[in-house]
Amino acid sequence: MFRYIAFSWNVADEAQANAAKRLQLALDIDERWNSVLQAPGHCVYMSGSRPGVNDAYRLLPAAIYVIALISGRLAADVRTLLASKVEQRLSANLHQRFFAHLQRLPMAYLVNQRGGELLHSVELAAASARSISSHLTTSIAPVLIELALMTVILAQLDEPRLVALFVATAVLYLAVFVRGIQRQLPAIAALSTASLEVQAQLNDGIAHAETLRCFGAADQAQTSLQSALSLLVQRWTGFHRLAAQNALAASMVLALTLMASFAITIDAVAKGSMTVGGFVLASVYMLQTVRPLESMGISARELSRALGFMQPVLKILAEPPETQASAQTPAPVACSSPCNPPPIRFENLHFCYVPGRPVIQSLDLDIPAGRTTAIVGRSGSGKSSLARLLMRLYRPQAGRILVDGRPIEAFAMAELRAMVALVPQDAGLLHATVAGNIALGVPAATRQDVETAATRAQIHQAIAALPMGYDSMLGERGQTLSGGERQRLAIARALLRRPSIYVLDEPTSMLDSKTEDAVLRSLRALTAGCTTLFIAHRLSTVMHADQIVVLEDGRVRERGRHDELLARQGLYAQLWRQQTGRSE
Numbered sequence: 001m002f003r004y005i006a007f008s009w010n011v012a013d014e015a016q017a018n019a020a021k022r023l024q025l026a027l028d029i030d031e032r033w034n035s036v037l038q039a040p041g042h043c044v045y046m047s048g049s050r051p052g053v054n055d056a057y058r059l060l061p062a063a064i065y066v067i068a069l070i071s072g073r074l075a076a077d078v079r080t081l082l083a084s085k086v087e088q089r090l091s092a093n094l095h096q097r098f099f100a101h102l103q104r105l106p107m108a109y110l111v112n113q114r115g116g117e118l119l120h121s122v123e124l125a126a127a128s129a130r131s132i133s134s135h136l137t138t139s140i141a142p143v144l145i146e147l148a149l150m151t152v153i154l155a156q157l158d159e160p161r162l163v164a165l166f167v168a169t170a171v172l173y174l175a176v177f178v179r180g181i182q183r184q185l186p187a188i189a190a191l192s193t194a195s196l197e198v199q200a201q202l203n204d205g206i207a208h209a210e211t212l213r214c215f216g217a218a219d220q221a222q223t224s225l226q227s228a229l230s231l232l233v234q235r236w237t238g239f240h241r242l243a244a245q246n247a248l249a250a251s252m253v254l255a256l257t258l259m260a261s262f263a264i265t266i267d268a269v270a271k272g273s274m275t276v277g278g279f280v281l282a283s284v285y286m287l288q289t290v291r292p293l294e295s296m297g298i299s300a301r302e303l304s305r306a307l308g309f310m311q312p313v314l315k316i317l318a319e320p321p322e323t324q325a326s327a328q329t330p331a332p333v334a335c336s337s338p339c340n341p342p343p344i345r346f347e348n349l350h351f352c353y354v355p356g357r358p359v360i361q362s363l364d365l366d367i368p369a370g371r372t373t374a375i376v377g378r379s380g381s382g383k384s385s386l387a388r389l390l391m392r393l394y395r396p397q398a399g400r401i402l403v404d405g406r407p408i409e410a411f412a413m414a415e416l417r418a419m420v421a422l423v424p425q426d427a428g429l430l431h432a433t434v435a436g437n438i439a440l441g442v443p444a445a446t447r448q449d450v451e452t453a454a455t456r457a458q459i460h461q462a463i464a465a466l467p468m469g470y471d472s473m474l475g476e477r478g479q480t481l482s483g484g485e486r487q488r489l490a491i492a493r494a495l496l497r498r499p500s501i502y503v504l505d506e507p508t509s510m511l512d513s514k515t516e517d518a519v520l521r522s523l524r525a526l527t528a529g530c531t532t533l534f535i536a537h538r539l540s541t542v543m544h545a546d547q548i549v550v551l552e553d554g555r556v557r558e559r560g561r562h563d564e565l566l567a568r569q570g571l572y573a574q575l576w577r578q579q580t581g582r583s584e
């Protein structure tokens with residue numbers, strides 16, 4: 001803010017002394033050492049000394065200059081350090097908040113989102129939050145202070161027209177930028193949509209590289225990416241065009257201001273109300289206003305861009321999360337199996353993912369405690385949807401589900417999920433170690449617990465044969481394992497939880513018949529005494545179930561034991577004949 005002009009000369013040198021005299025006259029400066037304060041805020045140090053007499057005085061301005069320089073540098077470094085700390089915190093908090101929010105969003109919302117898009121949107125938002133923080137702390141706040149001081153300094157020049165001009169410029173400049181931001185925001189929103197599309201396509205290409213290669217669709221994906229990139233370039237160009245128009249308007253405001261200030265000061269000098277020195281100072285000050293106003297403009301532009309890029313994440317954060325149970329009971333510790341298996345009751349249940357397309361209709365069903373109930377039916381009949389409703393991944397539009405006589409909404413989410421273990425169709429493995437995947441959600445599990453669960457799921461030997469055993473890393477979604485191995489890991493994961501309810505959604509569909517037999521036997525023994533919902537296509541895998549429920553179009557079509565259903569000669573018997581070629 002404060003400008004130090006250190007000027008020293010050797011009075012023995014006539015040419016230097018004359019030059020100093022001329023400058024002193026021009027600037028209207030008192031000759032005494034360290035004397036000049038023609039304008040508050042500007043210290044002009046002038047020192048005249050004879051060699052050998054005033055050496056210390058001659059060095060003083062230089063010393064002050066060096067100290068000021070170092071202090072300024074230090075202050076800037078400290079400010080950068082503090083600002084970067086704030087920025088990193090902000091970014092980490094945003095990531096955490098976003099992740100926590102995603103975990104609480106309804107599945108119905110999440111399944112329609114693309115992973116790559118979500119990832120990119122949070123990255124964009126974090127970068128934007130850092131940019132906003134940086135501009136606020138290192139640019140906008142200092143510039144505002146600078147502008148306020150500049151106004152005070154100008155007020156001291158005894159030329160009210162200059163103050164009015166300065167204030168008018170600041171207001172006009174602000175108006176130009178507000179208008180600019182208003183025009184740029186839609187362009188930034190379009191830009192960020194295009195950018196998210198590019199990221200989502202890149203992500204899809206990486207996640208499904210195998211599928212794209214197998215289907216010879218790599219070129220098709222490349223072409224699609226190319227058009228997404230072209231759109232992105234086009235939208236960036238549109239945005240920069242608007243930004244340039246805005247910058248041009250702002251420059252015009254500044255140019256007009258400078259012209260007006262020259263006119264005012266020349267007029268003041270001509271009328272004798274201002275000295276030549278005052279004219280020089282006033283001109284210098286008005287030129288000085290350009291820099292902070294310009295940097296304010298740059299910051300405003302960056303802020304508008306950052307705000308635009310934050311919109312997708314702000315939109316997701318505004319999505320209402322799933323309602324939690326009113327009674328927040330703590331999650332129970334996994335029990336030693338089998339423990340108090342509860343009965344389950346589906347009562348007049350109606351559910352659809354998309355309005356008007358019911359998936360479960362008027363479904364009434366009792367699942368007895370400690371027994372195995374098989375849910376069978378043609379593909380799309382609603383079997384997995386029933387499991388998802390029980391896990392409270394979705395909410396039914398009507399009806400209710402009771403566990404142990406209590407509606408599932410009355411359970412704290414953690415309590416319900418600790419009670420139920422799911423083996424889904426897709427194993428859902430993470431890019432973590434084998435042990436970490438088996439012990440998912442049970443951080444207190446010991447290596448012994450993990451190995452026991454793996455042995456029961458018939459996967460221990462395969463894990464032991466891996467180079468790092470239980471510490472081997474699985475690729476993303478367990479890509480380094482075969483389908484059958486993934487499925488057995490998912491079974492081990494469920495067994496480790498020792499739940500009172502098992503939901504097994506086609507847990508052996510990817511196993512060869514020998515392994516399937518072994519795993520089924522093992523599962524039967526392990527789930528004995530637990531309430532088990534066994535969803536299956538292959539009826540041979542559930543023929544021993546205590547109860548078999550046949551679903552059709554989301555309704556219970558038949559119910560009974562294997563023999564009873566065969567004897568009924570209904571849909572079950574038909575499916576059995578289709579699968580086995582036998583009538584019994």
Ligand SMILES: Nc1ncnc2c1ncn2[C@@H]1O[C@H](COP(=O)(O)OP(=O)(O)OP(=O)(O)O)[C@@H](O)[C@H]1O
Nearest residue numbers: 111353354359378379380381382383384385386537
């Ligand atoms: N997230 C979703 N959004 C919209 N519709 C869905 C969604 N998930 C499933 N569906 C539809 O709901 C219906 C029932 O699906 P569900 O997965 O419950 O069937 P299923 O009996 O388990 O089938 P399968 O035996 O093939 O696994 C299907 O028509 C399916 O297309």
